[in-house]
Amino acid sequence: MVQNIDELQKLGKDNLExxxxxxxxxxxxxxAIAVEVADYSKKSFEDGTxxxxxxxxxxxxDKAVEIQTxxxxxxxxxFVAQATKLGELYADLAKEVYKPYEGMIGKLPLAK
Incomplete structure (x- = not known):
């Protein structure tokens, strides 16, 4: 458990940071994800046009079928390339969001 007010304040400050x-x-x-999606949408529209x-x-x-194919x-x-790229961006984002909390797990009173 938290031993004193100083520890509680430090824990609160760490959580806020x-x-x-x-x-x-x-x-x-x-x-970054929004820029990627916007760029893909623009390119997709241009390619379709x-x-x-x-x-x-x-x-x-025959030529029409070839063009369409x-x-x-x-x-x-x-689309597959873009979906892969977005998946990587989301995975990287999740890893980066988790990083500040990694060190806190060992500081929890229940973890000891």
Missing amino acids: NAMKGFGVVSKGVQ AAAEKLLGAKTL DYFKGAYEG
């Missing part, structure tokens, strides 16, 4: 670090990390991580223009210029059905293949590969 860790919470502030955590909020900073979350803010930075969410910003380019594919639509090519599709309108296709002279034969290429677009869908590229869109799928781009």
